[in-house]
Amino acid sequence: MEDPSERSDHAFETEAVHAGEEPDLGPGGTGDLVSPIHLSSTFAMDEAGDPSHGYKYSRLGNPTREALEHRVAALSDAEHAMTFASGMAAIATTCLSVLGSGDHVVAFDGIYGGTKVFFDDYLTEHFDVTVDYVDATDTDVVADAVTPETALFWMESPTNPLLKLCDIEAIGGIADRHGARLVVDNTFATPYFQRPLALGADVSVYSTTKYLNGHTDSIGGAVVTNDDGLAEQVRFVQEYALGAMLSPFDCYLVLRGSKTLPLRMRQHEANAKRVANYLSEHEKVTTVHYPGLDTHPGHDLATRQMDGFGGVVSFEIDGGAAEARAFVESLDLFTLAVSLGSVESLIEHPASMSASYVPEEERLASGITDSLIRAPIGTESADDLIADLERGLGYL
Numbered sequence: 301m302e303d304p305s306e307r308s309d310h311a312f313e314t315e316a317v318h319a320g321e322e323p324d325l326g327p328g329g330t331g332d333l334v335s336p337i338h339l340s341s342t343f344a345m346d347e348a349g350d351p352s353h354g355y356k357y358s359r360l361g362n363p364t365r366e367a368l369e370h371r372v373a374a375l376s377d378a379e380h381a382m383t384f385a386s387g388m389a390a391i392a393t394t395c396l397s398v399l400g401s402g403d404h405v406v407a408f409d410g411i412y413g414g415t416k417v418f419f420d421d422y423l424t425e426h427f428d429v430t431v432d433y434v435d436a437t438d439t440d441v442v443a444d445a446v447t448p449e450t451a452l453f454w455m456e457s458p459t460n461p462l463l464k465l466c467d468i469e470a471i472g473g474i475a476d477r478h479g480a481r482l483v484v485d486n487t488f489a490t491p492y493f494q495r496p497l498a499l500g501a502d503v504s505v506y507s508t509t510k511y512l513n514g515h516t517d518s519i520g521g522a523v524v525t526n527d528d529g530l531a532e533q534v535r536f537v538q539e540y541a542l543g544a545m546l547s548p549f550d551c552y553l554v555l556r557g558s559k560t561l562p563l564r565m566r567q568h569e570a571n572a573k574r575v576a577n578y579l580s581e582h583e584k585v586t587t588v589h590y591p592g593l594d595t596h597p598g599h600d601l602a603t604r605q606m607d608g609f610g611g612v613v614s615f616e617i618d619g620g621a622a623e624a625r626a627f628v629e630s631l632d633l634f635t636l637a638v639s640l641g642s643v644e645s646l647i648e649h650p651a652s653m654s655a656s657y658v659p660e661e662e663r664l665a666s667g668i669t670d671s672l673i674r675a676p677i678g679t680e681s682a683d684d685l686i687a688d689l690e691r692g693l694g695y696l
């Protein structure tokens with residue numbers, strides 16, 4: 301693992317605070333340190349057809365959005381970043397930019413449920429795209445799934461909610477050999493703990509709703525890439541087809557939230573490690589999924605590929621759905637809610653919450669058992685969090 305703060309000319313912590321937000325000291329400048337929220341939907345021109353002040357119409361370009369895109373690109377060591385109205389908008393825009401009718405997708409069988417719904421109920425239905433879900437923890441299985449029509453590998457690492465890992469560099473090699481693209485949803489790891497583009501991915505996507513914003517007050521998404529042509533295509537689809545860009549106010553929130561991304565990630569991870577260790581020793585807990593544990597099947601890969609293990613812990617309790625529900629409902633400090641990546645610790649029972657729409661047989665086959673619980677660990681005191689879990693587990 302390398303030290304995430306020492307990767308470029310400026311350390312990650314410095315880019316997180318400064319990239320995209322220079323004090324406004326130019327002629328007529330106000331000296332603002334913080335990027336203003338530019339709400340204007342349209343921009344005045346001096347002459348017809350000449351966007352003299354750099355902007356024309358906010359869907360096509362907005363100074364607050366540009367500031368955030370500069371920040372996200374800098375944090376990802378990427379040439380291009382585009383920001384979207386949600387993580388799903390980033391995912392859909394990417395797919396509609398790279399796929400054509402008849403294309404084949406190889407996807408990790410553990411990807412986020414919303415992405416799977418988009419693939420199965422939209423892409424497949426309306427665009428004659430086929431998707432094969434494979435156990436991408438085994439790179440050979442990914443290679444075996446390739447067909448002459450394979451245009452896209454869609455991976456997530458670690459996955460939601462089971463924290464499975466795939467070898468991004470090896471799958472990037474397979475994608476290159478077949479002239480296909482590799483997209484990695486890097487929402488769980490964040491650019492602080494993992495850089496998919498440096499490992500060989502063509503694109504990485506984010507739900508900025510999660511760690512990049514980190515304060516439970518904005519829905520958003522981002523796409524980053526070093527491929528100029530692909531960036532142009534994604535921008536075209538965003539600006540002229542789907543339109544789902546991030547609003548100026550949300551851009552401001554993510555600009556503000558991202559300043560503390562490295563601090564928060566270190567605290568999330570330190571707390572998650574303590575919670576994972578505590579749960580692993582508890583008699584009422586049968587399995588703990590956390591890549592930082594040396595019992596996790598992807599632990600060695602995580603140590604090689606990531607610079608930290610992240611802040612989400614999943615675990616299974618000794619009991620069924622009723623016990624799991626009673627447990628998550630009994631906690632005080634952990635809030636019973638879906639989502640993750642914010643300063644507050646959350647807890648959820650995927651079988652009755654985030655994965656409740658998945659048919660039972662399919663859900664169980666994907667490893668989301670009735671006793672599985674997902675706990676995105678916040679930045680509170682680990683002692684307080686463990687005391688809350690101890691109280692809840694004591695009722696079982």
Ligand SMILES: Cc1ncc(COP(=O)(O)O)c(C=O)c1O
Nearest residue numbers: 386387388412460487507509520
């Ligand atoms: C890994 C992952 N990717 C994408 C998304 C979708 O993001 P959003 O809810 O911002 O649309 C989520 C949401 O939970 C997620 O967990």
